[in-house]
Amino acid sequence: MHTPLTGSTWDRSEESRKDEAWLSQQWRSDEARAIIVRDGALALTADGALDWRPASDWGGVPTQPWVLVGVDEDSVARFATSAIPEGRKTAHFSGFRELAGIIEVGRGSDLTNLAAALSIMNWHATHGFCANCGSASEQTDAGWLRRCPACGSEHYPRVDPAVIMIVTDGQERALLARQTRWPEKWFSTLAGFVEPGESVEAAVHREVGEEVSIGIDSVRYVASQPWPFPSSLMFGFHAITFEESEPTPDGVEIAEARWFSRDEIKAANEDGSVLLPPRLSISRMLIEHWYGEELPVTWPR
Template identity: 40%
Template sequence: MGSIEATVNATLLLSRAGVDRRGERRSDPDLFDRLASSTTTRYLPLRDGQAPIRDGGLVLLDVAPAGDGTPPLYLGATTADGAVPAGTDVVLVPVPGSESAGPADAGVYQDDHAGAVVPGAQWRGLRDAVDDLDAVEAGLFVESLALHHWHRVHRHCPRCGAPTEVVEAGWVRRCTADGSQHFPRTDPAIICTVVDDDDRLLLGRSAQWPANRFSTLAGFVEPGESLEAAVVREIGEEAGLVVDSPRYLGSQPWPFPCSLMLGFTAHATGTRAVPDGIEILDLRWFTRAELVSAVGAGEIRLPGTLSIARRLIEHWYGEPLTDPEGER
């Protein structure tokens, strides 16, 4: 058996990294000209958070498509042979999406546009397509979503409100008025299995989820807070429990739109769990047999197999769990 960290991360489909980001190339002012004349450069269009998929694989173009006005963004070079050969430089090109068309004709516009940009491909979201993607394709898609979202919501300087411009091949935005530099953001969030003295697992039902979905507790890390302190605070707030010795188990980027989920497990010093009634409506302790029984009876639903929540639960359980009615 490998390390605990490897055990969790190896099962996380969005943590597969198949791209060398080649950060040292970003400051080259001629980078995109060099890439355009290289035979190993490919372009990935992104539209409304969706990428072109054909025969289960990501479609990369030899020539840059017409973009939506956002400058091209350099993703890096692929590191392993798969559907895309190793050493391929990939450039992200956001293309006009449904936001560009009026609501009345959005559907028609989308259909026409998909065919125009990538013949024969379908626009698909990451969650929908990821099962069929290899590590390189998944890495490119995750990186693209996260980076593009940041550009969409950081068009103005947070200091003075002036427009910002894209520099460093897409990895910095610079204020056109005061020259300040702004870097892509990721929001860290902790997510944690809580286990009692009898090795039972605590799961909660969130106000935001379907009625019978139970999952691990989670929350964003606050400014000035360590990950461990965030675990203790969140479990205290959402379940009224004191936990000790949080232990890190692995992480997964969650670009919906910009989170990094940091997985932990922690031991509860008591068992009297009280939901906060706002974020968490119900809390239950499960033995392994009780969990399998409740899922099998359809009494509760597990989080989707794409999520780190599911993998953390399975880490506690000891092997993969089956939920026939479950989602991704």
């Protein structure tokens, strides 16, 4: 099953990451393409398309962070960088999530292919110093590794595993919840980060117990999705409970939690009393997977 933001069609070209001569040559070529990615936003052209420019516009390998995202279907190297080419004073930017409402996020789309770039560029922006000795670290391997020149430590990009689960009961009702930081009417599935020393299945049991005090009887894996805001990997599950109890929101993370039958969610979604997460998210996919078809109303971005 393909979740949104999965199914990149570019070759990650791991063997090219260490080939500094090839990388340098690509950064000087007119065929290779690069895009500016800063603060979670992508550069756009004046007419709103992704601003892919010849890599040669940068006049060589940038001194600011960059990454070889991959090599596309036409064997063109694709880079992302926070460096702005000389002579280009202004650029229009749009946030990745805002663009996801406009540009397709399915298999092989440019945004799907760029999801890794967003995560890597976020990582470079926030991990400039060695966690071992505190010295400034340097990017290497075409942006996929940082190395500390003082102590030699190597630092790999972060991926933070998280679980997200639709919980159903013996009557096939689904449990949806509103987080305390969300506006009224926003409902989604439960979710949480995996802790060290914990399996993803154990994390599902723990999170559901902590957030709504429901015990889970079985857990089945459904699909995963990278969520590069900034670096999560969401493991999606269907969790089943045969407890006949009402959820008790913890009041800290979860403000409201309710069981919904399919008829109830349909009615609540149509009259606007329950708004569901955007189609970019695996939570929406899990909800519609349970429901059996698409549901119309999404919360505002």
